[in-house]
Amino acid sequence: MLALLMALVLATDLAEVRTSGDVLHSFRKESRVRVVSVWATWCAPCVAEIADVQAIADQFRGRRVEVIGVSLDDMIPGDRTATKTRVASFLEQRHVRFRNVYYTGAANDLADDFRFDGSIPITLVFDENGHELLRNEGVLDRKWFITQLETLIAKRRTTK
Amino acid sequence: MKSIALAALLLIATAGFAAEIEVGAKAPAFSLTNATDGKTVRFTPGDGKLSVVVFTCNQCPYARAFEQRIIDLGRDYAQRGVVFYAVDSNDDAQYPIESAAEMKSRAVSRHYPFPYLKDADSAIARAYGARVTPHIFVVDGSGVVRYRGYVDDSAKVEERKHEGLRAALDALLEGRAVQTTATKAFGCTIKFKS
DSSP states (O other): OHHHHHHHHHHHHSEEEOSHHHHHHTSOTTOSEEEEEEEOTTOHHHHHHHHHHHHHHHHTTTTTEEEEEEEOGGGSOSOHHHHHHHHHHHHHHTTOOSEEEEEOSOHHHHHHHTTOOSOSOEEEEEOTTSOEEEEEESSOOHHHHHHHHHHHHHHHHHTO | OHHHHHHHHOEEEOOOOOOOOOTTSBOOOEEEEETTTOOEEEEOTTSSOOEEEEEOOSSOHHHHHHHHHHHHHHHHHHTTTOEEEEEEOSOTTTOGGGSHHHHHHHHHHTTOSSOEEEOTTSHHHHHHTOOEESEEEEEOTTSBEEEEEOSSSOSSGGGOOOOHHHHHHHHHHTTOOOSOOBOOOOSEEOOOOO
């Protein structure tokens, strides 16, 4: 019962977004490197990589790098409140602490705007102006991604 | 200028899927076992029949969300001479729910009006460049791919704006050009046999 209540509370924190613009506007102003991880609980590779996404969020904490997960669970027909509760419960069980939003718009619009072919997971990195800097299509290559992020941060520091 | 420079510098890592077969290309032939009755089913592109190859599977919730829709379309369009082939290319060694026995159980209980074929080594998915389930390829009577992508743009009836598969079939059956020939298929990634 307690777990269910906790999941319900967490579900209310799972903000609903309808567009790619909403996703990009969900980042804190001070975040200079903005990582968007598009995923769903029904996507096995997404579930498999979520610990890596959390590890990246942890590794770059305090360096003006922010990670936001975009759940596409709403693509499956069903009761939205129940689905959100399930997603929140999943995030709680997996000890996911990076912020997540719940996408309720058309998935194809998101794919068009972020220029991907519909395959998830996909991880995209934007600057504070919404320009894409980096992407990882498919399961996150954690080592590669961290190296690229470090390079990006160093480059941005020198061009500041 | 800045955005051009950034675009040039954009770094991309990819999962390395085979590219989807192009619309206008000749569709690959296949000969696969129908899990429902154990018989071999051959698809010979250019056999004069308008055909639909549906990559799907047992486990994926997104494929399941489209299952009844595909069954209904398969049944409706069979009356107009369209042949559907449902193909499960997932590795059943890693995912036993994708075994031929499980496929048979699903196809029988759901009354699939088309064969449900096991692509045991995922070769056919690779040949078509199928990435996800469900992923659709429409092949005309001359064996040329005329549409690829999603069934519909949403699994939710109330949010559906484009019925990709139906629109392609209607156009081809009426001798018109398909308006939207390629769409983005969403779904669970195919678990390829390595």
